[in-house]
Amino acid sequence: MLAARALRGMRASRRGMSTAPDWSKLGFDFYPTRSMLRYDHDGSGWNGGTLQQDFELKVHALSNVLHYGQAIFEGLKCFHCADGSVRVFNSGANAKRLRSGCERLQMPVVPAPMFDEALDRVIKDNLDFIPPYGTGGAMYLRPFLFGHGGKLGLGPAPSYTFCIVASPVGAYYKGGLQAIDGLVIEQYDRAAPRGVGNIKCAGNYAPDVQPSSAAKANGFPICLYLDAKENAYVEEFSTSNFIGITQDGTLVTPSSPSILPSCTKGVILQIAADLGIKVEVRPVPWAEVATFREVAACGTAVVLTPIQSLTRGDKVVRFDSFDTIKKLYDAVTQLQVGLVEDKHNYTRVVAKKPLH
Amino acid sequence: MRSLRSTLRSAAPLGRRWCSEAPSPREMQLLQQVSRLENRVHELQNALPPHVKPAKVENWEDLGFGIVPTNGHTRYTWSGVTNAWDAGRFISDPFVPLHIHAAVLHYGMTLFEGCKAFRCKDGRIRVCNLNENSARMNTGADRLVLPRVPVSMFNEAVDWAVRANAEYVPPYGSGGSLYIRPFLMGTGPILGLQPCPETTFMVSVTPVGNYFGKGGVQGIHASIMKDFDRAAPKGTGAVKAGGNYAADLLPLKQAKAAGFGTTLYLDCVEQKYVEEFSVSNFVGIDSKGAYVTPKTPSILPSITNKMMMQIAESKGIKVEARPLAWDEVSTFREVGACGTATVCVPIASITDGDAKHEFGKFEVLKELRDELQAIQYGECEDPYGWMREVVV
Numbered sequence: 001m002l003a004a005r006a007l008r009g010m011r012a013s014r015r016g017m018s019t020a021p022d023w024s025k026l027g028f029d030f031y032p033t034r035s036m037l038r039y040d041h042d043g044s045g046w047n048g049g050t051l052q053q054d055f056e057l058k059v060h061a062l063s064n065v066l067h068y069g070q071a072i073f074e075g076l077k078c079f080h081c082a083d084g085s086v087r088v089f090n091s092g093a094n095a096k097r098l099r100s101g102c103e104r105l106q107m108p109v110v111p112a113p114m115f116d117e118a119l120d121r122v123i124k125d126n127l128d129f130i131p132p133y134g135t136g137g138a139m140y141l142r143p144f145l146f147g148h149g150g151k152l153g154l155g156p157a158p159s160y161t162f163c164i165v166a167s168p169v170g171a172y173y174k175g176g177l178q179a180i181d182g183l184v185i186e187q188y189d190r191a192a193p194r195g196v197g198n199i200k201c202a203g204n205y206a207p208d209v210q211p212s213s214a215a216k217a218n219g220f221p222i223c224l225y226l227d228a229k230e231n232a233y234v235e236e237f238s239t240s241n242f243i244g245i246t247q248d249g250t251l252v253t254p255s256s257p258s259i260l261p262s263c264t265k266g267v268i269l270q271i272a273a274d275l276g277i278k279v280e281v282r283p284v285p286w287a288e289v290a291t292f293r294e295v296a297a298c299g300t301a302v303v304l305t306p307i308q309s310l311t312r313g314d315k316v317v318r319f320d321s322f323d324t325i326k327k328l329y330d331a332v333t334q335l336q337v338g339l340v341e342d343k344h345n346y347t348r349v350v351a352k353k354p355l356h
Numbered sequence: 357m358r359s360l361r362s363t364l365r366s367a368a369p370l371g372r373r374w375c376s377e378a379p380s381p382r383e384m385q386l387l388q389q390v391s392r393l394e395n396r397v398h399e400l401q402n403a404l405p406p407h408v409k410p411a412k413v414e415n416w417e418d419l420g421f422g423i424v425p426t427n428g429h430t431r432y433t434w435s436g437v438t439n440a441w442d443a444g445r446f447i448s449d450p451f452v453p454l455h456i457h458a459a460v461l462h463y464g465m466t467l468f469e470g471c472k473a474f475r476c477k478d479g480r481i482r483v484c485n486l487n488e489n490s491a492r493m494n495t496g497a498d499r500l501v502l503p504r505v506p507v508s509m510f511n512e513a514v515d516w517a518v519r520a521n522a523e524y525v526p527p528y529g530s531g532g533s534l535y536i537r538p539f540l541m542g543t544g545p546i547l548g549l550q551p552c553p554e555t556t557f558m559v560s561v562t563p564v565g566n567y568f569g570k571g572g573v574q575g576i577h578a579s580i581m582k583d584f585d586r587a588a589p590k591g592t593g594a595v596k597a598g599g600n601y602a603a604d605l606l607p608l609k610q611a612k613a614a615g616f617g618t619t620l621y622l623d624c625v626e627q628k629y630v631e632e633f634s635v636s637n638f639v640g641i642d643s644k645g646a647y648v649t650p651k652t653p654s655i656l657p658s659i660t661n662k663m664m665m666q667i668a669e670s671k672g673i674k675v676e677a678r679p680l681a682w683d684e685v686s687t688f689r690e691v692g693a694c695g696t697a698t699v700c701v702p703i704a705s706i707t708d709g710d711a712k713h714e715f716g717k718f719e720v721l722k723e724l725r726d727e728l729q730a731i732q733y734g735e736c737e738d739p740y741g742w743m744r745e746v747v748v
Contacts, residue, residue: 030457030547057461058451061429061560066452066541069464069598070605106605140547146461150423150450152535152562153697154601154608154635165456167547189588192624196603202464203599205549206542207592209465209501213551228588229625239549301548 020128023135026170028301033129033166037122041108041160049118049162051125057161063148064157069203070147072101075300076263077138077169078123079347080130081338084355087347088119088141089336093263098143101199106156107147116348118143122164123350129168133337133355136171140301146202172302177326179308179319182237182297183220184286185211186313189228190235190258197235197258204260208238222297224310226286227256234284240299241265244284244292245324251277252292254284264298264332270344271331277324290317296325304329416530419565421697425450426521429560430513434503436544436553441509446520452558459542459552466541466598467496470696471659473518473534473561473746475525476734481518482743483536484732486511488659493540496595501551502540509557514538515746517559522748524563528733535564535697541598567697575704575718576617576693578633580682581607582709585624586631586654593631593654600656604634618693620706622682623652630680633703636695637661638680640688641720647673648688650680661694664724666740673720686713692721700725 021031032055039049064070074097078088095115102109110118119141123130131137143164147157188211190204191197197204208223215223224242227233234242234254241262244252251272253265269279289295295307306322334340338347413424428448434441459465469489476482490510497504505513514536518525526532537560544554584607587593592600604619611619620638621631630638630650637658639649647668649661665675685691691703702718730736731743 028548030545036456055456057454057456059454061450061452061558062423062537062562064602065598066460066466067468067537067539067598068601068605069466070602071461071464073462104606105602106609142457142462142547144462152423152537152564153421153567154604156605156609163456187590189590192585192588192591194583194585194624195588195591196599201599201602202460202462203592203597203602205463206459206465206500206597206599209463209549209551210499212549213501228590 021168023131023137023170026131026137026168028140028169028172029167031129031167033126033168035122035125036163036165037118039114039118039162041162043158046108046110046114046162049121051121055165059148060150062150062152064151065146065148068154069201070105070107070157071144071202072098072105072107072146072200073142073144073202074098074200076141077300077336078119078130078141078350079138079336079338080133080353082133083338084133084352085338085349086123086127086130086351086353087338087349088123090263090267090346091116091119091348093266094143097200097261097263098145101201102145104196104199105201107145108160110145110162115143118162118164120350122166126166127351127353129166130353131168131170132353138169138336140167140169142167177304177306177322177329179306179322180221181219182222182224182307182310183215183218184224184226184310184312185215186231187211188225190225191228193227193229193258195258198260200260205239212238220311222305222307228258232285234286234289235259237297240297240302240305242284243268243296243298243304243325244289245294247291247293249277249324250280251324252280252282252284255281256283262299264300264303267332267335267346268298268304268328271335272328274343275327275331286312292319294322294325295319296322303332413524413526413563416526416532416563417565419526419532419563421535421564421567423562424524426524426561428520429558430516432509432513432557433543434555434557436551441503441506441557444509444513444516446516452556454543455545457545457547459544459546463542463546463549464597464599465500465502465552466539467493467500467502467596468537468539468598469493469596471514471536471538472696472732473525473536474732474734475528477528478734479528480734481522481525481746481748482732482734483514483518483746485659485663485742486514486744488662489538492596492657492659493538496597497540499592499595500597502542502555505540505557510538513557513559517561518746519748521561524561526563532563532565533732534561536561564697567701575702577615578618578620578693578703578706579611579614579616580706580708581611581619581621582627583607584621586621588624589652589654591654594656596656601635608634616707623654628681630682630685631655633693636693636698639664639692639694639700639721640685641690642684643687643689645673645720646676647720647724648676648678648680651677652679658695660696660699660728663728663740663742664694664700667724667727670739682708688715690717690719690721691715692718692725699729
């Protein structure tokens with residue numbers, strides 16, 4: 001056990017801890033960068049935050065995060081752009097979503113200026129770990145906030161920590177877009193109607209590991225959940241939102257109080273509107289999905305993943321055209337790396353990094 | 357010395373692939389060095405004074421439901437590489453080192469249990485019904501894809517923690533007990549959502565009195581939460597997953613601000629059937645004198661409730677575990693909130709909007725609770741075989 005860990009550590013250090021990775025080999029894994037950022041809240045307010053080289057935290061054994069799931073996270077990316085600038089993408093939406101989650105879980109909120117400042121500090125200290133323009137990679141940023149400190153009965157924690165960890169990640173699609181098969185989960189619910197499905201709290205994710213692993217073993221890389229009340233309406237995929245394109249080219253995405261509002265979806269809906277695509281946000285009955293021309297999953301990690309089939313029990317619904325999805329995917333990814341004009345101020349320049 | 361360990365941890369980029377290759381001679385040499393250093397670290401750790409100085413408890417009668425620093429906790433680690441648990445350690449530092457990408461911090465991969473050890477009338481220490489806790493934790497482990505904790509290891513970890521903290525088991529007659537908190541959490545680093553490569557099982561203990569303070573005697577006022585759901589029908593309500601609890605913080609705060617002591621949830625589909633109180637099961641005595649407790653797939657099966665049901669049956673009281681419509685509750689003679697921490701406290705009233713239902717009595721439930729506590733404190737026979745002595 002210990003030896004295995006030591007060996008991993010040694011090999012990682014042999015590869016060079018604080019040097020840039022091999023960009024072409026990056027996947028979606030944690031890669032230790034130069035530093036992470038940590039802010040602490042003792043009940044009266046946030047401290048100034050410190051960059052630390054140590055990727056370890058110590059928390060009290062009887063902390064809320066370990067027992068009562070008082071934890072929330074975000075996910076966003078920054079990109080090295082065509083003009084040599086480093087831009088963080090759509091961070092305002094993440095700050096807003098984090099705030100609503102903090103309020104729901106009784107945690108101190110992170111003010112938007114502090115969120116931005118934190119992102120800037122982490123990005124600027126880890127510039128050499130940002131995949132260069134042209135590699136297709138990005139720097140994945142993981143802000144997270146949790147309650148800790150000794151507490152036995154259920155109640156708000158005595159202290160809170162907010163961190164941002166960065167990890168360089170590779171391009172998800174090495175070639176063009178690749179469509180995948182989805183499975184509709186009948187045995188489990190993702191969230192209760194008045195539960196916490198609409199915030200990115202830690203507890204929403206562990207329950208999905210079992211259904212997802214079982215689905216993967218059966219050849220389905222992605223799972224789709226229906227509403228918990230009637231099992232009749234589309235909620236969302238395991239960790240991404242649902243987008244459908246109808247036969248007449250309208251973009252449809254479900255509205256429900258228990259869906260996590262994807263930040264990427266916000267951008268996609270805006271871009272779709274800009275492209276003259278009609279957008280509808282409304283309850284989507286499962287029965288309607290069979291009439292869709294295109295279906296995709298959207299989220300930070302992949303932007304848009306085309307879904308080529310959805311299986312519910314014995315019934316399989318197939319989708320074989322992805323023209324609209326492709327158009328939207330290209331528009332978003334071009335916007336992320338600064339190839340098209342950013343009319344809605346989704347990107348924010350944080351730093352400069354020379355192009356090679 | 358901490359920096360060495362943390363460097364080793366942080367340097368591990370989630371790679372089973374790193375371990376699949378055989379180590380080179382140079383690596384072997386370094387590994388041996390690391391191993392020697394680790395042993396030295398353990399030696400030094402044992403020689404160091406505890407991180408928090410254990411406070412001696414002076415007034416056992418005044419204990420609430422908080423944390424009293426103890427001698428330490430037990431900790432076991434499971435590795436996905438070996439697919440096995442280690443031998444476990446007793447650790448005096450109440451703080452746990454975690455990788456920044458530990459699954460528990462991001463994805464809520466954690467389960468806990470609650471059980472108690474009692475100082476009995478004969479002066480011995482006994483734990484209550486641990487096999488049930490062990491079984492419930494393993495049901496949860498399967499649901500959250502965490503490794504199961506073998507029942508023998510569960511018992512060993514609890515006994516070890518209790519034995520090493522024997523002086524913190526409140527004396528017989530004080531009304532207190534040693535609260536035991538076993539918990540299982542994904543500690544391995546993961547970035548994407550997937551089964552966790554390393555899991556930690558820990559057992560912490562702390563001496564406690566009454567969960568609700570004086571309210572435990574006078575009765576708690578509960579409020580129905582119609583704006584919030586506790587769990588989805590096919591969610592994780594039936595397992596003790598950490599994520600079930602954070603969701604209750606806001607409803608609980610709202611209820612407390614309105615003068616209530618706890619929240620009562622209804623089913624999320626129809627908002628018609630009783631689910632449970634925020635951290636305890638609903639039990640009641642209906643107008644015909646039957647013991648009624650709601651049963652749905654999203655209620656956490658309380659072990660205390662199960663024991664009370666067995667005691668009720670042995671007394672010839674009719675026991676009904678079935679869906680319980682909220683409308684029916686107003687006809688109940690007695691209502692209680694039941695769980696390890698609370699045992700069974702009287703619910704004085706339940707408020708649903710403008711309607712307040714009061715339950716004046718707490719006789720049958722009190723009798724059942726007293727009998728359970730008599731068994732726990734070794735004041736009477738234990739015909740069910742629930743109690744097991746922890747030899748100190």
